[in-house]
Amino acid sequence: MIIEFKDISKVYKKDWRALNDINLEIDKGEFAFLLGPTGAGKSTLLKIIYMDERPTTGEITVLNYSSKTIKGKDIPHLRRKVGVIFQDFKLLSDRNVFDNIAFSLEVTGAAKKYIKRKVLEVLTDLRLQHRRSQYPYQISGGEQQKVAIGRALVKEPFILLADEPTGNVDPEGSEEIIDLLKDINAKGTTILMATHNLDIVKSLPFRVISMEHGEIKGDEDGLRRKRSL
Amino acid sequence: MIIEFKDISKVYKKDWRALNDINLEIDKGEFAFLLGPTGAGKSTLLKIIYMDERPTTGEITVLNYSSKTIKGKDIPHLRRKVGVIFQDFKLLSDRNVFDNIAFSLEVTGAAKKYIKRKVLEVLTDLRLQHRRSQYPYQISGGEQQKVAIGRALVKEPFILLADEPTGNVDPEGSEEIIDLLKDINAKGTTILMATHNLDIVKSLPFRVISMEHGEIKGDEDGLRRKRSL
Amino acid sequence: MGYAVNEAFRSFKERKTTTFLTIGVTTASLFIIGLFLLVTVNLLEIIDIFKTRVEITAFLKDDMDKENIEKLQKEILTIGGVEEIVFISKEKAMEEFSKELQDTPELLSAIKTNPLPASFRIKLEDRFKTKEAVAKISSMIENMLGVEEVRYGEKTVERLQKIITGGVILDLILGIALGLASIFVVSNTIKLTLITRGDAIEIMKLVGAKSGFIRRPFLLEGFFYGLFGGFFASCVLFGLYKLVTIKFHGIIFPVKELVGGIVIFGCVLGYIGSAISIRKFLKM
Amino acid sequence: MGYAVNEAFRSFKERKTTTFLTIGVTTASLFIIGLFLLVTVNLLEIIDIFKTRVEITAFLKDDMDKENIEKLQKEILTIGGVEEIVFISKEKAMEEFSKELQDTPELLSAIKTNPLPASFRIKLEDRFKTKEAVAKISSMIENMLGVEEVRYGEKTVERLQKIITGGVILDLILGIALGLASIFVVSNTIKLTLITRGDAIEIMKLVGAKSGFIRRPFLLEGFFYGLFGGFFASCVLFGLYKLVTIKFHGIIFPVKELVGGIVIFGCVLGYIGSAISIRKFLKM
Numbered sequence A, B: 001m002i003i004e005f006k007d008i009s010k011v012y013k014k015d016w017r018a019l020n021d022i023n024l025e026i027d028k029g030e031f032a033f034l035l036g037p038t039g040a041g042k043s044t045l046l047k048i049i050y051m052d053e054r055p056t057t058g059e060i061t062v063l064n065y066s067s068k069t070i071k072g073k074d075i076p077h078l079r080r081k082v083g084v085i086f087q088d089f090k091l092l093s094d095r096n097v098f099d100n101i102a103f104s105l106e107v108t109g110a111a112k113k114y115i116k117r118k119v120l121e122v123l124t125d126l127r128l129q130h131r132r133s134q135y136p137y138q139i140s141g142g143e144q145q146k147v148a149i150g151r152a153l154v155k156e157p158f159i160l161l162a163d164e165p166t167g168n169v170d171p172e173g174s175e176e177i178i179d180l181l182k183d184i185n186a187k188g189t190t191i192l193m194a195t196h197n198l199d200i201v202k203s204l205p206f207r208v209i210s211m212e213h214g215e216i217k218g219d220e221d222g223l224r225r226k227r228s229l
Numbered sequence C, D: 001m002g003y004a005v006n007e008a009f010r011s012f013k014e015r016k017t018t019t020f021l022t023i024g025v026t027t028a029s030l031f032i033i034g035l036f037l038l039v040t041v042n043l044l045e046i047i048d049i050f051k052t053r054v055e056i057t058a059f060l061k062d063d064m065d066k067e068n069i070e071k072l073q074k075e076i077l078t079i080g081g082v083e084e085i086v087f088i089s090k091e092k093a094m095e096e097f098s099k100e101l102q103d104t105p106e107l108l109s110a111i112k113t114n115p116l117p118a119s120f121r122i123k124l125e126d127r128f129k130t131k132e133a134v135a136k137i138s139s140m141i142e143n144m145l146g147v148e149e150v151r152y153g154e155k156t157v158e159r160l161q162k163i164i165t166g167g168v169i170l171d172l173i174l175g176i177a178l179g180l181a182s183i184f185v186v187s188n189t190i191k192l193t194l195i196t197r198g199d200a201i202e203i204m205k206l207v208g209a210k211s212g213f214i215r216r217p218f219l220l221e222g223f224f225y226g227l228f229g230g231f232f233a234s235c236v237l238f239g240l241y242k243l244v245t246i247k248f249h250g251i252i253f254p255v256k257e258l259v260g261g262i263v264i265f266g267c268v269l270g271y272i273g274s275a276i277s278i279r280k281f282l283k284m
């Protein structure tokens, strides 16, 4: 089990639960969709995995780190192993595209040469080479989203959390991105992707976790879906 | 003609045109989609309409304001008549949901009571009443997008520019939003909506302007599309 | 206006840290200015004390009788600038001299007769205590009948004047330097707080806000920074003053003028600092 | 380390306005501190000048012959703290006294014999110029054979000491107040620049950066703010000094110490200011 939610609830405001008693297990190497309407709690669930939010009750275990015992100084280590594509991109506005992607390798202390090679690889995969020296405010919304994806992919994470990664790209671009995700999933990365894009979810034989009002309403196994496709 | 592009080009970086020789007319009361892949220039085209970017060559006329003759102090007046749903929302992070929406009426000097009534109306339409005193960082991505929509709608603009307004909401929410847009269009507001969502475009019998590489590649009339549906 | 006030206070509430930091900086700057003013006021006071030492002594001829002396005294009093005049008889002069020499009785006992002349000690009004005025009045007195000699410590007056002029110039230079530094610090800080809100200003413009509408709350904010900064600076200054007066007496603290000055200066500074800083952000 | 340096300079390049403003504030603050130090140095110099006036006069009995006088002189010189000793003969004393009284020849002519005793004028080392030390040395001399009386202007020494102590205490209080104000201003300003980058820091944490990794460039930045601020403050101060010395001579400007002090203080201040300010942002 690479991710395990045990009886997790999250209370932002009194008397109202953004997450309510979530129990969920995700295996190593899995590809799972997180489906649910606006405000269902998808982003909150992902935030709890990368420990940006702490659960109000319950315990989450990610890669042997437990929310109950993890120390502040271990969180960066966890986050280096978990790539996150943020719903609002969270690009560093004072760095260009190249440096934004490079940053998530720089924090690990990787060698300059290695960083350069990897970043250029990712830029090529995402067809962003020609934008590499532009700043976030100088590129289009879709391009920004791709940079956010690049930053998560470049560090070859154990776990990839993708929060609505195709919201700002055209259908063709979405397909390319999904192909990239499938690729790295095939290489062993566990992927959890929150999305509204039913077309994508329907076209792929992966596990679908449905949420509503902070609760898990359905959990359809990938194998079963494969059969039904 | 409520919006008219005459030979407009936009050059951000030397030797490369984000918009290339755009000629386009949009009639009062029209509903038009702006379709095109990432980086095609959709947002740039919209920015030129609300004069956030000035054309490098050519002239745009919006509601009798021409980019060639408009003075700095007239721009706020233009922008009060043009509602914009920004691709990146652009919410004021130090105001709660209610105040964010109210702000676009406050700038016009409207009466407090009127503002309150209108904002509550819009919040109800968008099903956001229960979030009204939360701050942007305390609501989900889809909710933020709805607030951005509310801010544009509340001032009952002559022209509504919607830049990817359904990128972060679920299919059901998208439909609701489209219904809202259709409503205010029926009341006379001209609407130009940039989107990647082909499902929406296909399902509605409105004009479709297709862009690619900064140029207009197709312009399908609403009537003709209606017939072909 | 109601909107602007609301906005300014909303800003304080939403950005407590920034508000606190900015008021802190403003306080510190105004405190420095206040400290300088306090030192200056006391310096001027010290100068005043030194000025009381300037006086003219007119020695009289030995042959003056009481009537003549009184006449002369009245005559001297008519000179513009003379404030007070005291008669020192021969006996009084000897008495004072003996007191001065009481440490060396040998010397005193060596003096057998009273060689000292009678004299007038003449005090001047403050504004006549310059080198030129004193010299002029002295020579007027010297030409009067019955006056043997006039002395006023030419060197002392000259040196005093030099010290005063020098002190005032130095003080002015220091004051200007400190003032400019404080203005610079406060306006820079306000600009920094604006930078933290550049995005919000940008959004306001995009939503159709006019420059004046955006500017007003910021001007008020600047004004309040100055108001609170001035108030706190005054408090700190007064506290420091109270602390110092435990050991040093006679320090002057003109409460109304100083506090008023600091607060008003702060308000103006904050308002203008905001006005200047925001211009750049409002260009359309 | 290479990364941190790169980052610090990237930050300067990307945020020219912020950098400029922060260095400006740092410059102004360090300038104020420098100005204060300059004034203090010169104050100490003036105190030193006043201290040279402290001396002991030992009047000798009239019956001392040359040999005895020399013996006594040697004896006095052996006392710890005595720096210099000058013999003033009866004749010399009268001569000096005559000069003092040259303005009142009547008085002088009234003195027929020479009533003044011979004396030693004794200069002390600086650190013995306190009330206690002077009194002790005086009484030691007074007890020596052939000494009639010792005088050292008890009141003058006492007053001088009071003024010095008072001045130093006031100066210290002023210095502490100004120093605290400057530290407060600089660290507040650095905190403000950090607030403009709070989002970036938040993102860095989310991407897996360790606290140290985020902190290092900021510390360097703070250091550089101090370095440049100190440098510019020194320049302004030196310029001001040059300007002032056109009119006022004899002002001391210990270049190496002052510039070195300001720059080093600035660097430490910037570094520590950053270190303290960033803590809040790095909590996990």
Ligand SMILES: Nc1ncnc2c1ncn2[C@@H]1O[C@H](COP(=O)(O)OP(=O)(O)OP(=O)(O)O)[C@@H](O)[C@H]1O
Pocket (backbone or CB within 6 Å): A012, A013, A018, A036, A037, A038, A039, A040, A041, A042, A043, A044, A045, A087, B131, B134, B137, B138, B139, B140, B141, B142, B143, B168, B169
């Ligand atoms: N910091 C917060 N404080 C208060 N409420 C919050 C906070 N963050 C999220 N919420 C609320 O929690 C609920 C779940 O939010 P979450 O962002 O997880 O939704 P989501 O499923 O990601 O929605 P979307 O599809 O719109 O992104 C939302 O209704 C939101 O308003």
Ligand SMILES: Nc1ncnc2c1ncn2[C@@H]1O[C@H](COP(=O)(O)OP(=O)(O)OP(=O)(O)O)[C@@H](O)[C@H]1O
Pocket (backbone or CB within 6 Å): A131, A134, A137, A138, A139, A140, A141, A142, A143, A168, A169, B012, B013, B018, B036, B037, B038, B039, B040, B041, B042, B043, B044, B045, B087
């Ligand atoms: N300020 C800028 N400086 C330089 N290039 C820019 C700037 N703004 C946009 N561009 C470039 O212009 C092109 C068009 O951008 P625009 O935002 O209009 O695209 P878009 O059609 O809205 O794309 P998306 O669907 O991704 O939002 C993009 O390739 C972008 O990189």
Ligand SMILES: [Mg+2]
Pocket (backbone or CB within 6 Å): A042, A043, A044, A087, A163, B140, B141, B142
């Ligand atoms: Mg979300």
Ligand SMILES: [Mg+2]
Pocket (backbone or CB within 6 Å): A140, A141, A142, B042, B043, B044, B087, B163
């Ligand atoms: Mg766009």
